[in-house]
Amino acid sequence: MKLPEIHKLSKRTRIISLIVIGLVLIVTTGVASAVLIRGEDSVYEPDVVSNYQPEPEEESEEVLEEKMAVEEKDSTPEPEPVSQWPVTYSVKEANSLTVVVNKKHKLPSSYTPSLVSVAGGQMKPEAASAMQELLNAASEAGAPMNIISSYRSYQTQVSTYQYWVDTQGQAQADRESARPGHSEHQTGLAADMGNPDGSCRLLACFGDGAAGKWLASNAHEYGFIVRYEEGKENLTGYIYEPWHIRYLGVETATAVKNSGLTLDQYYGVEAGGY
């Protein structure tokens, strides 16, 4: 229908035509608006934005987990390697004549052997009688000696060791003196021997004198060994102590001496430092 012909139509028809045209215009404007709105939406790309939203959420969860892992690491200190040393013997083991006491094997603090007196000291009965024979034989051989120290209690060793720490520092003290529980003297089977004139008392030069030389050659015949020999500090954990002897019984002492091994090696017992 041509618009110029509208005035030729009846009034009613014109009104209807105008309403129809108006409706067409309204619908057309609505569609145009819808297209425009859709265009704005596409400019803002809401779909893309919504697609991106989950990603940062997933990332933040991962970051959280990482942070938690880091916090767990930070708050949990690296566990100290648990040392199996020292091993503490039972009282029954401590009471054995062949017990091997060193820096890795200790006696219980409560352990006290049965003791008898010998030459001004105290030792287990078997060791005491052997000691008396040794002293007599050495004297007869022109190498007299005496006991400086034999049995020492756990409590005595506490103060003995502390004396060395106080005067020489812990590192040096550990080379020369045993920590409480680690001393052979607590077994009642060990003794420190000295020259009657007091020379070279607890010194390496004791090994160069008559008494020291006699011990190195003959102690095993009386059931004793020189426990800490020269050049074996890395094996025994102690400096050369030609004055320190340990009772084992004649048979074992002789076997250990002939083996050329330390007592620890002879029995395959771990030794060395603490």
Ligand SMILES: [Zn+2]
């Ligand atoms: Zn000693």
